[in-house]
Amino acid sequence: MSKIKENNPEYFTDWKYAPSPESKDHIRLQNRYELFINGKFVKPNSKKYFDTINPATEEKIAEIAEANEKDVDLAVTAAKNAYDKVWKKMPGKERAKYIYRIARMIQEKARELAVIETMDGGKAIRESRDIDVPLAANHFFYYAGWADKLEYAFPNRKPQSLGVAGQIIPWNFPLLMAAWKIAPALATGNTVVLKPAETTSLTALKLAEIIQESGLPEGVVNIVTGFGNTGAAIVNHANVNKVAFTGSTDVGKIIQKAIAGTNKKLTLELGGKAANIVFEDAPLDQAVEGIINGIFFNQGHVCCAGSRLLVQEGVAEILIRKLKDRMETLIVGDPLDKNTDIGAINSKEQLSKINEYIKIGTNEGAEIFQPSCSLPKKGFFCKPTLFLNTSQSHRVVQEEIFGPVLAVQTFRTVEEAIEKANNIPFGLSAGIWTDKGSKIFNMTSKMRAGVVWANTYNKFDPTSPFGGYKESGFGREGGLHGLAAYLNF
Ligand code: ADP
Numbered sequence: 001m002s003k004i005k006e007n008n009p010e011y012f013t014d015w016k017y018a019p020s021p022e023s024k025d026h027i028r029l030q031n032r033y034e035l036f037i038n039g040k041f042v043k044p045n046s047k048k049y050f051d052t053i054n055p056a057t058e059e060k061i062a063e064i065a066e067a068n069e070k071d072v073d074l075a076v077t078a079a080k081n082a083y084d085k086v087w088k089k090m091p092g093k094e095r096a097k098y099i100y101r102i103a104r105m106i107q108e109k110a111r112e113l114a115v116i117e118t119m120d121g122g123k124a125i126r127e128s129r130d131i132d133v134p135l136a137a138n139h140f141f142y143y144a145g146w147a148d149k150l151e152y153a154f155p156n157r158k159p160q161s162l163g164v165a166g167q168i169i170p171w172n173f174p175l176l177m178a179a180w181k182i183a184p185a186l187a188t189g190n191t192v193v194l195k196p197a198e199t200t201s202l203t204a205l206k207l208a209e210i211i212q213e214s215g216l217p218e219g220v221v222n223i224v225t226g227f228g229n230t231g232a233a234i235v236n237h238a239n240v241n242k243v244a245f246t247g248s249t250d251v252g253k254i255i256q257k258a259i260a261g262t263n264k265k266l267t268l269e270l271g272g273k274a275a276n277i278v279f280e281d282a283p284l285d286q287a288v289e290g291i292i293n294g295i296f297f298n299q300g301h302v303c304c305a306g307s308r309l310l311v312q313e314g315v316a317e318i319l320i321r322k323l324k325d326r327m328e329t330l331i332v333g334d335p336l337d338k339n340t341d342i343g344a345i346n347s348k349e350q351l352s353k354i355n356e357y358i359k360i361g362t363n364e365g366a367e368i369f370q371p372s373c374s375l376p377k378k379g380f381f382c383k384p385t386l387f388l389n390t391s392q393s394h395r396v397v398q399e400e401i402f403g404p405v406l407a408v409q410t411f412r413t414v415e416e417a418i419e420k421a422n423n424i425p426f427g428l429s430a431g432i433w434t435d436k437g438s439k440i441f442n443m444t445s446k447m448r449a450g451v452v453w454a455n456t457y458n459k460f461d462p463t464s465p466f467g468g469y470k471e472s473g474f475g476r477e478g479g480l481h482g483l484a485a486y487l488n489f
Contacts, residue, residue: 017331017339022125024336027112032063033201035071035225036208038078039218045070050227052201055122056335056344056379064201067224072193072233075222079164079191080239082219088161088189090217092148098216099147099186103140105210106133106179113203117175118335120202122344122380125336127298135460136179139478142462143183146483150188153480159487161189162265163241166234168255169204170247171197171346172301172402178204180477181244182221188486190242192221193234197247199347201225232258240264242486246303249400249426249471267475267485269303269467271400272428274449275421276306276457277411280314282433283455288322290431290457291406296330296384299345300354300404303472304429306457308397309408310417316410320388327371327384334376342404344379351380354403361387361396366407398424414442422448427469431457450476 032049034041046068051060067075087095106113110133117128150159165185169177174196185192196204208223224230228251235243235258245255246269259266276294278287294306311319335343345351362368366387375381384404390397396407411417421430429451432443440454450468453459460466465481467473475485 019334020338021334022115022118022129022336022338024115024119027115029062029116029202033065033205033225035065035067035075036205036212036221036223037071037075038222039212041208044068050198052120052199054119055199055346056376058378058380061119062202064198064205064225067195067226067230067233069233071224072230072237075193075224076164076166076234076237076239078219078222079193082217083161083163083191086217087191087220090189092150092189095186095189096144096147098214099140099144099183101214102210102216103137103144105214106137106140106207109206109210110134110137113175113206115336116206117203118343121171121174121200122335122346123298123301124340124343125338126340127343131460132173132176135462136176139176139179139183139462143187143483147187150483150487153483154487154489157489159188159489162486162488163190164239165190165192165242165244165486166237166240167192167194167244168231168234168247169194169196171200172298172303174200175203175207177246178207180246180482184477184482185244185486186220188483190486191219193240194221194223195231195234196223196225198225198227235259242266244477244485245269252473265485267467267477268473269475269477270471270473271426272303272305272468272472273308273398273400273424273426274304274306274429274431275308275310276431277310277417277421277433277443278312278315278319279432279434279439280312281435282315283435284315284319284322286455287319287433288326290433290455291323292326292330294431294457295406296327296342296404299342299382301346301402302458304451304458304466305402306431307401307406309406310411310420311408312417313410313412320386320408323386324369324371327369327386328373330371330373330384332373332375332381332383342384345382345403346380348380350402351382354382354401354405357396357399357401357403357405358385361390361394361405361407364390364394364396366390366394366396392420392423400426414439418443418446425471428467428472429453
């Protein structure tokens with residue numbers, strides 16, 4: 001209690017860190033990036049390029065090729081040829097060696113990849129260095145292990161690859177999402193055309209360099225950059241056999257309509273509005289860390305962000321006080337600084353969307369709290385924000401904001417917590433904080449959420465499946481389930 005700010009106003013005033021920026025000297029970037037098709041970097045037929053900028057400085061980093069339908073056709077054709085002539089015939093044991101090699105090369109280039117991820121996307125270097133890049137390597141390692149064991153993974157079921165996988169990913173975990181998609185596709189004997197998000201193409205293109213250097217047969221992985229039209233061209237291409245999409249629910253619905261009536265397989269990982277549920281018997285300090293980790297680190301740019309907090313009435317006051325105090329200590333600023341907790345918002349458009357929601361929450365009558373930190377003058381930054389006294393019908397409770405905004409509600413009984421947690425259009429993830437294992441099991445069996453963390457939050461592992469209910473999509477990525485999504489039986 002003595003550490004609580006109200007009782008000790010001096011407590012936080014000395015918490016100043018010296019700047020500790022990660023060096024950019026070691027990274028290799030080109031001024032212009034082409035499309036990666038059939039093992040080579042090629043100019044786009046569109047002849048068009050777009051800028052990718054650093055959202056923390058608003059400076060241009062590089063130009064990225066914009067793929068049109070013709071480019072996508074070349075990529076899909078390369079993937080189909082590679083599938084028919086090489087990849088589907090290659091024994092799993094041989095495929096595994098390439099996948100393993102890619103994993104090792106990601107590890108070797110981890111520092112460079114982390115810095116580029118942070119420069120291009122705005123996330124704190126601590127996050128890209130400790131989470132994105134190691135997990136990306138781990139996904140390749142994990143799926144390399146399965147490539148020659150598919151008959152054991154699915155006994156008596158004769159697993160068969162699908163063909164060309166069209167994969168479209170968002171900007172929140174650019175390299176990691178590419179790894180989530182590419183690694184299981186290759187392990188199961190499929191070839192790939194992947195499109196990264198338009199604001200964060202760089203690490204996917206660095207991955208293309210790694211793939212080229214790894215000696216993976218030409219055309220097995222193709223990476224095309226561009227906007228929604230490029231993504232749509234992949235989805236609609238007749239020779240694409242499987243579509244794997246991670247992104248907004250709106251685009252997910254468009255994709256689902258587009259492929260209805262075709263025999264393309266589909267997995268959709270869409271939005272979320274996860275609740276962290278804190279019971280009276282929970283370890284409150286750990287819960288505070290879990291809540292902060294769930295919504296504020298990574299700027300709330302996570303589909304499974306814990307963007308709602310449901311706290312049991314008896315501990316609501318103390319928990320909210322602890323949460324506010326912890327928010328005062330969060331460092332918002334230069335994403336390349338190793339002390340930064342909250343980096344830049346990914347784009348100007350996303351920042352205005354978040355600011356719009358902050359206005360909506362205030363107009364709905366919720367009580368707003370933001371810490372007293374100042375924001376850098378340049379770049380797209382947002383203060384971590386709490387909305388207190390919200391009710392279930394508030395838009396800040398129902399809708400995905402994808403920013404560092406946490407809506408807080410209270411509850412009295414287990415039933416009320418379940419009711420409130422489930423009463424939203426999404427069902428991707430949730431967190432439960434309690435001392436009682438039985439309460440956890442009771443809750444998890446009644447919650448409509450694909451992933452439920454207990455006394456922790458946002459923990460990922462390649463072995464565990466991830467995916468949602470309701471408007472959060474369907475299909476699972478990760479683990480054995482992630483293999484099944486790329487196979488016919
Ligand atoms: P977010 O809100 O996370 O940016 P989007 O759903 O807009 O999510 O974008 C996710 C990915 O989907 C990006 O790579 C984007 O370019 C792509 N995309 C956008 N519109 C379409 C579309 N109509 N068809 C296919 N892909 C699309």
